Amino acid sequence: MRQLMRLIRYALPYWWQILCSVLLMAAVGALDAFKYLLVRPVFDRVLSPATGSKEIQLFVIPGTHHAVYLQQFVPSHFTNAWNIVAFALIASTLLKGICDYSGTYLVNHAGFGMITDLRDDLYTALLRRSAAFFSQHATGTLLSTIINDIERVQYAMSTVLSELLQQFFTFLAVAAVVVILGGKLAWVLLLFVPVIVFSSRKIGSRVRHTTRHGQDKLAEIQNILHETITGNRIVKAFNTENWEISRFRKAARRLFRANLRSVAAAAISSPLMDVFGMVGVALLLLLGRDRIAHNQMTPGVFVAFITAVFSLYNPVRKFALFYNNFQQALGASSEIFKFMDLEDDVREKPRAKTLRRFSGSVRLERVSFAYSNVGEEGHDVLRHIDLEVRRGEVLAIVGSSGAGKSTLVHLIPRFFDVTAGRLLIDGLDVRDVTLASLRAQVGIVTQETVLFNDTVRNNIAYGQPNVPQKDVEAAARAALAHDFIRALPFGYDTVIGERGVRLSGGERQRLAIARALLKNAPILILDEATSALDSESEALVQTALHNLMTGRTVFVIAHRLSTVRRADRIVVIENGAIADIGAHEELMTRLGTYRRLYELQFANADAPKAVAGS
Secondary structure, three states, rough: HHHHHHHHHHHHHHHHHHHHHHHHHHHHHHHHHHHHHHHHHHHHHHHHHHOOOOEEEEOOOOOOOOOHHHHHHHOOOOOOOHHHHHHHHHHHHHHHHHHHHHHHHHHHHHHHHHHHHHHHHHHHHHHHHHHHHHHHHHHHHHHHHHHHHHHHHHHHHHHHHHHHHHHHHHHHHHHHHHHHHHHHHHHHHHHHHHHHHHHHHHHHHHHHHHHHHHHHHHHHHHHHHHHHHHHHHHHHHOHHHHHHHHHHHHHHEEEEEEEHHHHHHHHHHHHHHHHHHHHHHHHHHHHHHHHOOOOOOOOHHHHHHHHHHHHHHHHHHHHHHHHHHHHHHHHHHHHHHHHHHHHOOOOOOOOOOOOOOOOOOOEEEEEEEEEEOOOOOOOOOEEEEEEEEEOOEEEEOOOOOOHHHHHHHHHHOOOOOOOOEEEEEEEEEEHOOOOHHHHOOEEEEEEEOOOOOOHHHHHHHHOOOOOOOOHHHHHHHHOHHHHHHHHHOOOHHOOOOOHOOOOOOHHHHHHHHHHHHOOOOOOOEEEEEOOOHHHHHHHHHHHHHHHHOOEEEEEOOOHHHHHHOOEEEEEEEEEEEEEEEHHHHHHHHHOOHHHHHHHHHHHHHHHHHHHHHH
């Protein structure tokens, strides 16, 4: 019920479209029922010309002796019974069509509008989650929620809702006709109501459960698709196409079985309604035969009555399907609202301050951090880090793999929050300032360059769509990217493909540097920015990085000698703690971790210099 109320709240902005569609669908139901009232004059007057054309009675209002005549709805110049009935039939059908079209359009306008708002809110909620959230949830699962679960809700709140309104009002109007024409005979149908309601609830509950299971299996398939498509070169390099195909087929079979269970649960409702409907009709035929025999009902009235009863069967049958569809939508919405309601690890305080442009220092006071999974306590990745980096200083961070280097720098833009201690920028705890003002101060260039399937210009100007072209080109020149960009087929307007697949590694990295240059953030994080490049590309990127680092406070994670040795200070991280700190020459005089790493990783780089010096 809570999920249903939340969905209804999304419909409130479209209340006038919904109200108009309800009124129009009510008219559709009334006009649909009207044609069943015409069955009586067709049999008793049109097909029996001898009865005449005066006072063609439709029905008597229950509880009164007041009769309603067809002539009240038809222009007076129609006098023949056939003309009167034919006009009424055609006019009511035409009017019904207009109301049906308008009502369907308006209810779909409201349905698609509310789903668009829901999709926007879900995407906003997901995009504002911390890095920890994305490390705990698979990409395929998130895509499945945004696409498949939303699609389920959309189908129920647009297509199904429009048909439900039409069928609901048709049911009410035709039920009124059944009562008017059948009198006490109509109340026999009430015997079936409890059985129909009970069976529909049981079936709907089962449908909801099986649908959620099917959506989970679909998310599993999307996970496999995402991994194998984005990692297609690894799949080919390791010759694992057949293994991945086998993995996909097994997941597809699991989805197949889940879908069959859902169909098996939903499909029972239609034949069940068929059985109930035919039992009711058979019982009415028996009772109606006796009433006709005792002249309590004319054949025309009984035919109109039984025709209306038959037409009631269609809405009742569809109500069961609609109920199943809404149960599926509720099952899908549970996953949507689950992601929207998750408490994020990184939250902005209600009255957070705006961080002014960086001018002092970045200080870590007794900082500790631990990754934690849902319901689990994580072990410390960083422990009791005390460090201060002043404006304009270049700090290199080195250590073995898994020591916590990247985690340390990711705390600065609050991709994660410290679990103990404080991280201060210009004396302000980063948890006390707005995320937007904090992240505006930080530029990042990583080993894994993230580019978008867009033009070169838009990738460089990411987040700044209105920046002048001359500024984009100036950033590209400083990143040594201008020349290769001009050589592309459409220059700065060339679309570079998903993740920049049409560029080399060095070219992608220089675009990332140009993007950071254009952002002009005073704090810069270089996370293994040259580790994946060949020597020629590295030389160009190192020059570009030098231009980028000028005048900025820089945190460098690198294994390459040239970048590390240029740093003002080097911090050695070992087992999540600071093992040593100092300049290169100072650290080389100590028998510590840095010297060991240097001798393992950088000795070959100094070998030619040693030979030259001798």
